[in-house]
Amino acid sequence: MAEPVLSVRDLRVEFVTRRGILKAIDGISFDIAKGEVLGVVGESGAGKSVTGSAVIGLIDPPGRIAGGEVLLSGMRIDNLPPEEMRRVRGKRIGMIFQDPLTSLNPLYRVSEQLVETIRTHTNLSASGARKRAIDLLAEVGIPAPERRIDSYPHEFSGGMRQRVVIALALCAEPELIIADEPTTALDVSVQAQIISLLKRLGREHGTAIMLVTHDMGVIAETADRVAVMYAGRIAEIGPVRDVVQNPLHPYAKGLMGAIPSLESETDRLVQIPGSMPRLSAIPPGCPFNPRCPFVFDRCRVERPEPIQHSEHRVACHLYDETSARPEAVA
Amino acid sequence: MTERSYIEVKDLRRLFDVSKPWLNRVLEGGEKQYLKAVDGVSFSIAKGETFALVGESGSGKSTVARMVVGLLPPTDGEVVIDGVSMSSRAALAERQRLRRRIQMIFQDPYASLNPRWQVDRIVAEPIRAFRLIEREKEITDRVGELLTLVGLHPADGKKYPHEFSGGQRQRVAIARALASNAEFIVCDEPTSALDVSVQAQILNLMRDLQDRLGLTYLLISHNLAVVRHMASRIGVMYLGRIVEISNGRELFAHPKHPYTRMLLDAVPDVGMTGRQRIPVSGEIPNPISPPSGCTFNPRCPFANERCRAEIPPLLGGVACHAIHEGRLAVDAAA
Numbered sequence: 001m002a003e004p005v006l007s008v009r010d011l012r013v014e015f016v017t018r019r020g021i022l023k024a025i026d027g028i029s030f031d032i033a034k035g036e037v038l039g040v041v042g043e044s045g046a047g048k049s050v051t052g053s054a055v056i057g058l059i060d061p062p063g064r065i066a067g068g069e070v071l072l073s074g075m076r077i078d079n080l081p082p083e084e085m086r087r088v089r090g091k092r093i094g095m096i097f098q099d100p101l102t103s104l105n106p107l108y109r110v111s112e113q114l115v116e117t118i119r120t121h122t123n124l125s126a127s128g129a130r131k132r133a134i135d136l137l138a139e140v141g142i143p144a145p146e147r148r149i150d151s152y153p154h155e156f157s158g159g160m161r162q163r164v165v166i167a168l169a170l171c172a173e174p175e176l177i178i179a180d181e182p183t184t185a186l187d188v189s190v191q192a193q194i195i196s197l198l199k200r201l202g203r204e205h206g207t208a209i210m211l212v213t214h215d216m217g218v219i220a221e222t223a224d225r226v227a228v229m230y231a232g233r234i235a236e237i238g239p240v241r242d243v244v245q246n247p248l249h250p251y252a253k254g255l256m257g258a259i260p261s262l263e264s265e266t267d268r269l270v271q272i273p274g275s276m277p278r279l280s281a282i283p284p285g286c287p288f289n290p291r292c293p294f295v296f297d298r299c300r301v302e303r304p305e306p307i308q309h310s311e312h313r314v315a316c317h318l319y320d321e322t323s324a325r326p327e328a329v330a
Numbered sequence: 331m332t333e334r335s336y337i338e339v340k341d342l343r344r345l346f347d348v349s350k351p352w353l354n355r356v357l358e359g360g361e362k363q364y365l366k367a368v369d370g371v372s373f374s375i376a377k378g379e380t381f382a383l384v385g386e387s388g389s390g391k392s393t394v395a396r397m398v399v400g401l402l403p404p405t406d407g408e409v410v411i412d413g414v415s416m417s418s419r420a421a422l423a424e425r426q427r428l429r430r431r432i433q434m435i436f437q438d439p440y441a442s443l444n445p446r447w448q449v450d451r452i453v454a455e456p457i458r459a460f461r462l463i464e465r466e467k468e469i470t471d472r473v474g475e476l477l478t479l480v481g482l483h484p485a486d487g488k489k490y491p492h493e494f495s496g497g498q499r500q501r502v503a504i505a506r507a508l509a510s511n512a513e514f515i516v517c518d519e520p521t522s523a524l525d526v527s528v529q530a531q532i533l534n535l536m537r538d539l540q541d542r543l544g545l546t547y548l549l550i551s552h553n554l555a556v557v558r559h560m561a562s563r564i565g566v567m568y569l570g571r572i573v574e575i576s577n578g579r580e581l582f583a584h585p586k587h588p589y590t591r592m593l594l595d596a597v598p599d600v601g602m603t604g605r606q607r608i609p610v611s612g613e614i615p616n617p618i619s620p621p622s623g624c625t626f627n628p629r630c631p632f633a634n635e636r637c638r639a640e641i642p643p644l645l646g647g648v649a650c651h652a653i654h655e656g657r658l659a660v661d662a663a664a
Binding site for chain 2: 043158160188190192193214216217218220221254255257260261268269271272275276
């Protein structure tokens with residue numbers, strides 16, 4: 001297999017507070033190959049966004065990367081000096097945030113923001129950069145780009161603004177795009193347009209995409225592989241079809257059952273009792289054990305490590321052959 | 331429908347004045363401008379039923395909800411609840427009695443609970459406001475009972491809202507809505523701010539309460555899957571009008587209006603059936619200057635001259651010229 005574009009090894013992120021050290025990310029590992037879309041799902045507080053920020057080196061104090069490595073096409077980037085990291089960010093990694101209005105500067109025309117970004121990362125002339133900006137806007141589906149390019153961000157609708165942000169992320173032809181909840185602020189009909197745009201761009205440019213979202217529907221439509229996060233760890237990671245239709249980890253099972261579906265009718269949704277633990281009170285052993293219907297003694301004392309199980313990797317003692325468990329789960 | 335509808339909404343309209351200030355109008359010229367948030371919406375809800383309004387942002391669904399509970403006076407049209415018109419002046423006493431039976435649950439459980447009040451005071455507020463129970467001891471008992479009903483512990487009454495998670499806060503909001511023995515609850519995006527596993531808890535709770543107490547819901551949501559799970563009848567709104575209204579199963583199996591079809595197609599689904607999608611184009615237009623005729627015509631693949639000129643009436647549960655004229659076949663494939 002070719003070298004993955006992004007490789008995260010045993011990453012740990014901590015936040016130092018007066019009341020102790022909070023482990024926001026506690027030892028996660030994953031790869032993203034060229035042209036692949038990795039979906040990262042989980043509920044609020046699972047550590048999805050922190051993972052994204054850690055990859056591009058945007059963890060602010062009191063947060064810090066406490067261990068592990070982040071490799072971009074084989075090059076270690078988590079320990080780069082800030083100035084060098086700044087060049088990697090934007091040039092080799094593009095970023096799309098949830099709220100398009102706050103990621104664009106309201107005081108500058110879209111053209112100025114695009115041209116500035118293009119000229120920072122390439123050696124195009126001012127007019128060449130403007131031409132490239134117009135091409136980019138056309139590529140992300142903005143009608144009449146040569147006229148719209150001189151508009152201010154507030155003159156665009158939400159969906160169009162998100163397209164501008166995507167164009168901005170594409171400026172330097174990055175190897176990796178991190179999209180953090182790119183469609184959450186948008187209406188469904190616009191969301192569908194943005195999703196198909198992201199898919200097409202990934203396919204055409206061979207860009208690896210890390211798609212962070214809480215919406216399983218978006219993941220099912222877009223991603224090739226999916227990582228389900230819980231309390232700062234990856235509970236399960238595998239091909240999207242397998243994880244969505246045949247989840248192994250009890251949390252992933254609960255999560256899939258909790259989503260009301262358009263296709264089938266159910267009287268009651270599966271509900272997972274309780275809620276995600278606070279970072280200050282992550283239970284020992286498996287973090288999911290107080291909510292897990294299949295919990296047994298080992299779960300309360302020993303932390304499960306990811307186990308390869310057919311196509312998935314799942315962090316659950318139920319799938320460990322050596323563990324003495326009460327009975328098998330169907 | 332043979333039985334009398336519990337809630338009847340007739341031709342509801344609401345304009346918002348979005349004109350520039352008077353001085354600017356005088357100096358710069360220019361007319362008064364109005365935004366038609368809701369334009370002729372009618373529906374009825376039977377007792378014990380869940381009726382849902384779906385639509386994208388700006389379609390006017392929340393404005394309808396606010397008019398139904400009386401938070402916003404309608405510009406025109408009326409809301410009749412259990413045979414009493416909420417806009418007539420005569421039936422003041424009767425309207426007062428009805429108010430008690432209508433409650434609302436809001437989207438953001440962080441904003442709809444007073445952060446400085448303990449939960450028992452929040453839940454007891456409707457009881458005190460309507461003077462349902464006079465003795466403090468009995469109020470305390472009733473609050474404990476309500477908290478238990480929504481899956482909290484009576485001892486939680488001594489906590490403040492910030493001590494609860496989002497889902498628990500929404501439970502508190504539901505307990506408060508039930509405190510005045512409400513029969514009709516308007517839920518405006520009750521689970522939009524919640525995580526899916528918590529959303530499932532709240533939706534299940536809402537259905538359990540409906541079964542136990544015979545509640546009637548008006549559910550406002552942009553999430554079609556939630557609506558399908560909860561509602562027996564559904565109205566689809568677009569730019570202030572209902573474009574299609576039908577029972578839930580029918581709407582999802584055989585959507586008629588082109589907008590409904592587009593909307594259903596656009597929803598990402600975990601079912602992964604690999605169905606073919608019609609590419610969706612365009613966005614909801616600015617409601618200050620809506621397109622003439624059918625407001626959906628600029629995005630509709632079936633639009634013709636008539637669609638651009640004439641507003642289609644709601645006939646047979648759908649407001650679309652192409653369907654009324656038979657140009658667009660109603661999908662009959664079962």
